Amino acid sequence: MTYVRSGWERLKKQFPSVIILFLYQLLWGFFLYRLVDTVVTAVLQRYPDPSLSDLSRVLFLIEGQIGLQQNHDIRVYCLILIGMVAIRLLLTPLIQAGILYGLIPQESQKSGLPFFRGMKEFWKPLFFFYILELALILGPAFWIAPKLYVLWPRLLQSGGSLPILLTTGGYVLGWICYGWLIRQCLLFAQFGYLFKVGTWSSLLTCIRHLLPGIGITLILGISTFAVFMLFGAVSWIWTGLLALILQQAHPLFQSIFKVWQVTSQYHLWQTKSQKS
Template sequence: MRTVIKEGWALVRIQFYIVIILFLYRLLWGVFLYRLVQSAVTPLLLRYPDQGHNELGQTLFWLESQIALMDNREVHIYLWLLLGATVLRILITPFIRAGIYQSLHTHTTEPQSLSFFRGMKRHGLSSMLYYIVELGLLLLPAIWVIPRLYPIAAGALQSPSYLLHILPYAVGWIAYGWFIRQCILYMQLGTVGGHTILSSLLAFFRQILPSVGISLSLGACVLLVFGLFGTVAMIWTGMLALILQQSYHFVTSLVRLWHISSQYQLWHSDISRG
């Protein structure tokens, strides 16, 4: 597993420009969400009665907010903006994935920048199909989970200890989501590389333990960086906190590409032996 992770890091260094693309992509999405929430929530919070007012003022505030949610056209505008941005991200993400996978397959035979954009052109539509299937499978458990979580969430309003009952569902959904993403990843690597879906899935099942190890190792790195950046940002606020917050997008983009590259090396080694 260590060898695969090292080989994955070597591929990251070759394709470092993709890290920049992922960083800018996530940064723009984060800025959009921040500005959207700021313009929608901040004016509302400024109108919240301070502690010097009585409970009647707070009650009137919540009543006014409920009426605004039902009748205010501005709320509908924010919802449409959020929906439009989400659809745009769904459309862009598969093409970026296709470029990454093509670049991994041709890192020794084609110029990297050309390979990335050729991958978007050649495999963008098939990547879109994979992405739609992935989203559908990830949301499928909601049909079974949400009805069971509703009474737990209602009980949590009275006692926060009820939230502990959500933990098994959350862990199960996360594990299921990882499994689905890895299956789709290996299938798409096979499609871009000219191999069958079945052979790529079999490669994943044969290498599932090293695949889990790679995900856990790199996931632990992200959590460590997140905790470190969050702690420093809380202690030293201001410009340093802002820089660290934006740097986190860069770190996650770097680790994300590292994870994909390591999984590619695992897939490639198994397919080559087969």
């Protein structure tokens, strides 16, 4: 597709932003892994041996329930996790600002690394857009979550009954599609607002040309999944140093496809806005 190829050309000019995003995801994954590994490993070491009676597992669950209520370390880990989520929420619009600033023509950019310059120039409007995006995406949860909560026990009891499975999958798939639509519309709105073309006209452009936007997402989404499966298969077959290298390189490809998605959608928006 033309937009994907043009997005790749813009991506090559934003490679410093890709490297910064890669380092961010690598560090984030490392700290999250260390946090989870510290907690989960300690819990699994206390899990009773399968050869013991069911009473041992019951006692393990009772001990865990008491530990959740009285163990001070659990509260510390929960506070650390909440803090990491808060940091993630603050950094996400800043990273988006750096990526979008890199789309400005080079002659119009101010001095300094575009990624960090974008954080300074665009962080305020993008923080507002990010809060709006979270509110719109999480809003249906108040309606969908209770329905999924009711369906989940029936799904387990029925052993994967087709009607219940289709109903549950329909809710989840509908929510995913709704979330994508919100992100797509707000991405075009950000383009219009930041590049002085008009927020509402950019939203109309997004709606009118929704099919090319879906095509871009499918092409790059399938490519991302293919790379993930390829890395997983190679790591499974050839364990050792090669598997370690591929595991550490995976966030780099995630970063490439993430920025590629933005640059391709930007080219779609720019092309259609000029024709309007």
